[in-house]
Amino acid sequence: MVTITVNNLNFSYQSTRILHDLTFEIKSGGITCLVGPNGSGKTTLIRCIDTILRPIGTILIDGRNIHDMGRRAVAEMIGYVPQTGARIAAATVFDVVMMGRTPHMGWRSTDEDLRYVEEAIRLLNIEELVDREYNELSGGQQQRVLIARAIAQNPRVLLLDEPTNSLDIHHQLEALSTIQRLSKETGITVIMAVHDLTIAARYADHLMMLKDGRIVGIGEPEDLITEERIREVYQVESRIFMDPEAGLIVTPLRPVAGLIP
Amino acid sequence: MEQSRILDGYLQRTRSRILILFALALLLLLLTGVAATLGSYPISVLEVYATIFAGPGAGSEAGTIVWDYRLPRILMGILTGAALGLAGAVMQGILRNPLASPFTLGIASAASFGASLAIILGAGFVAGGYLIAANAFIFTLLAAALVYGLAQVRGITPETMIMAGIAIMYLFSALTSFLQYIGTSEDVHAVVFWMFGSLGRATWDTVTIAFLICALTFPIFIFYARSINALAAGDETAASLGVAVERVRLIGMGGASLLTAGVICFTGTIGFIGLVAPHITRMIIGGDNRFLLPGTALMGAIILLAADSIGRMIMAPMILPVGIMTAFLGVPFFLYLFLRRRRDYW
Numbered sequence: 001m002v003t004i005t006v007n008n009l010n011f012s013y014q015s016t017r018i019l020h021d022l023t024f025e026i027k028s029g030g031i032t033c034l035v036g037p038n039g040s041g042k043t044t045l046i047r048c049i050d051t052i053l054r055p056i057g058t059i060l061i062d063g064r065n066i067h068d069m070g071r072r073a074v075a076e077m078i079g080y081v082p083q084t085g086a087r088i089a090a091a092t093v094f095d096v097v098m099m100g101r102t103p104h105m106g107w108r109s110t111d112e113d114l115r116y117v118e119e120a121i122r123l124l125n126i127e128e129l130v131d132r133e134y135n136e137l138s139g140g141q142q143q144r145v146l147i148a149r150a151i152a153q154n155p156r157v158l159l160l161d162e163p164t165n166s167l168d169i170h171h172q173l174e175a176l177s178t179i180q181r182l183s184k185e186t187g188i189t190v191i192m193a194v195h196d197l198t199i200a201a202r203y204a205d206h207l208m209m210l211k212d213g214r215i216v217g218i219g220e221p222e223d224l225i226t227e228e229r230i231r232e233v234y235q236v237e238s239r240i241f242m243d244p245e246a247g248l249i250v251t252p253l254r255p256v257a258g259l260i261p
Numbered sequence: 262m263e264q265s266r267i268l269d270g271y272l273q274r275t276r277s278r279i280l281i282l283f284a285l286a287l288l289l290l291l292l293t294g295v296a297a298t299l300g301s302y303p304i305s306v307l308e309v310y311a312t313i314f315a316g317p318g319a320g321s322e323a324g325t326i327v328w329d330y331r332l333p334r335i336l337m338g339i340l341t342g343a344a345l346g347l348a349g350a351v352m353q354g355i356l357r358n359p360l361a362s363p364f365t366l367g368i369a370s371a372a373s374f375g376a377s378l379a380i381i382l383g384a385g386f387v388a389g390g391y392l393i394a395a396n397a398f399i400f401t402l403l404a405a406a407l408v409y410g411l412a413q414v415r416g417i418t419p420e421t422m423i424m425a426g427i428a429i430m431y432l433f434s435a436l437t438s439f440l441q442y443i444g445t446s447e448d449v450h451a452v453v454f455w456m457f458g459s460l461g462r463a464t465w466d467t468v469t470i471a472f473l474i475c476a477l478t479f480p481i482f483i484f485y486a487r488s489i490n491a492l493a494a495g496d497e498t499a500a501s502l503g504v505a506v507e508r509v510r511l512i513g514m515g516g517a518s519l520l521t522a523g524v525i526c527f528t529g530t531i532g533f534i535g536l537v538a539p540h541i542t543r544m545i546i547g548g549d550n551r552f553l554l555p556g557t558a559l560m561g562a563i564i565l566l567a568a569d570s571i572g573r574m575i576m577a578p579m580i581l582p583v584g585i586m587t588a589f590l591g592v593p594f595f596l597y598l599f600l601r602r603r604r605d606y607w
Binding site: 051078079095 | 504
């Protein structure tokens with residue numbers, strides 16, 4: 001398990017400020033869901049933690065500043081599942097999952113590399129796809145392949161950007177339960193940007209709500225997801241139910257009056 | 262069992278990829294023997310191998326002809342084909358673009374300009390017999406450095422590199438046209454002939470230089486094969502997998518330029534191979550650069566040697582420049598593979 005400490009994190013694209021002075025700590029593994037409207041900075045924050053972007057401020061993992069670490073050392077520790085859409089030329093599903101071993105692997109793949117790849121493929125239930133060309137898959141299938149790639153990377157921190165937005169409900173449940181089980185069994189720390197508040201409430205151990213690059217709140221999903229806060233953050237009237245099995249369910253009703261003419 | 266089935270496909274593919282590499286190497290070896298029989302002095306294929314194994318200076322007439330006249334041309338063909346094919350595969354990989362080739366960055370037009378400068382004005386960096394080659398070599402690397410410098414202003418991405426390459430290509434084309442405009446018709450003819458690309462100028466000296474450049478760069482590319490694999494998934498994903506994206510791109514581009522410069526300065530610009538040999542090989546062997554790169558080098562050598570051999574036979578005793586033959590031979594093969602294949606490979 002690792003502790004992620006973020007201090008005074010700021011990020012701007014050219015002159016547009018995206019993240020405003022974020023300071024927070026994520027402890028003890030589990031799943032942390034990032035929620036917030038479009039443009040609230042969820043993806044930017046995830047890309048800062050993966051050191052793809054160079055922010056101002058510090059991100060420490062177990063006390064080490066990750067922006068001082070080499071690319072490969074970061075990749076050994078942090079796995080990233082981007083949003084789908086990019087094509088990958090001339091690669092089978094197996095090849096793509098195998099890419100996850102890049103930071104660990106030399107020119108030849110070892111039996112251990114192959115074992116991780118095999119395990120990830122089984123966890124995401126994509127055995128039937130292994131020999132298919134990645135570009136020929138549907139968006140949902142590609143999403144599962146990308147999750148498998150990050151799992152094959154065997155990271156201690158797993159970052160996911162909208163990992164379920166092209167999955168049907170069956171595969172949503174399957175992928176998220178796999179991630180949840182993985183985080184419980186291996187102690188891996190998961191940070192996941194999610195749009196669906198019901199999903200966030202159901203799978204998050206901790207929730208962070210962002211708006212306009214600032215933290216609106218951090219805490220337990222039940223404390224944070226309220227009808228008032230959804231109105232404030234999303235400008236949407238909603239109703240929240242408790243289901244004995246599924247937990248908290250958010251039903252959006254309508255935009256706050258006055259927003260739509 | 263499900264478990265072993267996952268790996269089965271991969272292991273089987275790996276085995277067949279290795280097999281394909283061996284088959285290509287064997288084909289190249291056979292082709293070398295056949296190519297050395299071509300010419301006015303009759304030698305059989307077996308005699309060719311016998312004289313090659315006997316070594317140079319064995320004294321026989323056949324030995325002299327093979328070693329002094331035919332082998333330099335053949336080896337230059339092999340090195341040129343391998344270098345252009347490999348450089349093309351690397352450029353397609355690091356630029357993530359199926360239309361990339363060693364000439365994408367304006368390298369060919371820079372080489373032509375360097376050669377024109379030597380032929381028309383007699384101006385260059387090295388006096389004597391290597392004037393044209395040295396000019397072509399230096400201007401090729403100069404163009405690559407210019408492209409890199411320009412692209413760096415906005416960050417080294419495939420887009421900035423291709424844009425800068427297009428600008429450089431037009432610049433050197435215009436400069437070459439200008440030289441041709443002021444040159445005499447004999448000079449212009451010499452420039453045009455240089456630009457066709459030909460193996461006729463090969464000697465043991467030029468073969469040695471080209472070989473050294475290939476021997477220097479090949480291992481570097483093979484070493485970076487995994488990194489180039491990861492680049493296929495995009496810059497951010499590759500970076501996230503621990504790849505030093507800009508460094509790999511710089512080394513790839515620098516190495517491909519050096520490799521290209523090292524052969525075309527002796528042969529003239531030979532198009533097509535660097536574009537199509539990687540595609541043909543990718544369709545046969547797949548996209549894993551650990552196999553694709555050596556496979557493309559072999560494939561490029563085979564295509565070039567075959568093209569040159571046919572160019573020597575088809576209108577014998579007249580020899581057609583190999584630069585013209587490569588396209589005639591390669592296009593039908595490429596189209597056959599491309600149209601037949603259903604999979605979405607790029």
